Amino acid sequence: MFAYIIRRTFAALLLILVVSAVTFAIFFLLPRIAGETSDQLAAQYIGKNPSPEAIAAVKKNLGFDQPLYSQYWNFLKGLVGGAEYKFGPDPVTCHVPCFGYSFKNHLEVWPELTKRIPVTLSLAIGAAVLWLVSGVTTGVISALKPRSIFDRLAMGVALAGVSLPVFFTGALLLTVFSYEWPILDNLQYVNFTDDPIMWARNLILPWISLAFLYSALYARLTRAGMLETMSEDYIRTARAKGLVERKVVTRHGLRAALTPVVTIFGMDLGLLLGGALITEQVFSLQGIGAFAVQAIADNDLPKILGVTLLAAFFIVVCNLVVDLLYALVDPRVRLS
């Protein structure tokens, strides 16, 4: 078990390293493909009409004249050891972990990111709780009474749910509950520690619009899984030995049917933690996603790189946690 955890963690770390390297390469290669020279790249960091000397100095100090791999190496070194950039008259320090330094805003990327994490975390976790509870419950009830009125109704709603873009449901919810009947008006993110009630009140609409989409997906997934498991032989055995139906469903059926659901949940949550870009945009939440959109709009490379790395980190970690949970629950996983 211990060896398995070490092996999986190591593989996850390697994966993050590869993702960061590819990210680095893409963002440094793409401007070149689009025809930008390293001079132009450097010129973006200086004011208007830069002199050739200034460009050369910036290029040297920021390392744009070095080959790609050594730039990447410097980036990695900054992550663990911090970095110092000789930019302008005063050198700037980027503290550990240095996710990069935005020369456009003269800000370190990491503190900017950590400021946004609580917003995205609140959004993602709240929505996840909602959709797991509603999606899985709906799926199980539907599967236990297939073709019943509840099943048909729930699956119809679920089909509509997976077909509605989240920016449309979000906008509709805003119109109805924030404007036409202003019971949830003036939505602004409030820290949980400052005022938990306002925190929840102002996040209800984003939670619902996200959770509606995902519950639909999870209800369909759970229903399909449950239908398949409940026709297995061991379910018949469990019933034959006189087990109460409630236990047959929860201990034997649901446990096996939830395996694919948990896998997908790990991926979905990881993706969302890296920024729920569209939902944050609709509800003007200043989370990681909004940060990313802004960074891309400003063409601020260090910020884009930092936020991508953080997002990849969340995805890999969530998948790792799911894998380890499996290993704890199901001994077969460790052997493969």
Added chain:
Amino acid sequence: MTAPIKTAGNEPGAPATVSPAKKIEGRSLGQIAWTRFKRDKIAVAGGVVVILLILLAVLAKPIEALFGLDPDALHQDPDILDANLGGLPIGNWGGMSWDHPLGVDPLQGRDLLSRAIEGSWVSLLVAFGATVLSNTIGTVLGVMAGYYGGWVDTVISRIMDVFLAFPLLLFAIAISTSLQGGAFGLHGLPLHIMVLIFVIGFFNWPYMGRIVRGQTLSLREREFVHAARSLGARGPFILFKELLPNLVGPILVYSTLLIPTNILFEAGLSFLGVGIQPPQASWGGMLNDAIKYYQVDPQYMVVPGLAIFLTVLAFNLLGDGLRDALDPKSN
């Protein structure tokens, strides 16, 4: 003793036992699936809507020309837009009228019906293009990983892991933004469409790859593959002549289910302002514009929103129906 048997066929009553109307014939898997599919009324309805939508998308330009619709024409007459209210459409439901059955957009007064029609071909072209791209990559690599196994499988599976660990949407946005200025000798709308197809298709292939790999793993050990191999067939022949025809079913089903996902993806990117650029009409772009007016002209966002919803729903219904029809396990 042989006499009765010999005469059995000549007996007058014999032909009557086999009714000539109901001939028993062997049906191929495709025919079985087709009869199953036809029985599923909802799936058939989804299929019909999908065909109509494809026709609409293909014929969008001729339809616009025929009815004199211009998605970019501004209708800023004082009886259409209210200058006192900051250019809001006059009349109920976002300025619905005989001239503009779905109303006009605020400020510019462009006809929403024409823009919705114009948006259909952009949406479907991007979704189909991206689906073809990701399915081609996914199928080729998935079949190779599943069939050859060993280090080929390891390498391809690890590549898929890396792709799945990428924050897809972030990448799509970053790439489309940095190629916005022009690339591959393309500019404007053709460039945006190409970039969207590339970005969506190129990052979505691992999902198809995983499905095809799994299917190939189980097909590889089937008798007909062994038979082909013992007859001296080589790798590429087995891959493309023996395995691929058996994978058409799942590929078709997941393509139909991938198209709606890609439509949502394209709409999402255009909604974030990095997909199709205005003034070209696209459903996501219309929603991007409409959300600014959610308080004063909420009808505006209903038009592109419903267009996306109905299209995606139709493809999902068709895909679900095809999956049920092609999968003998499901009911």
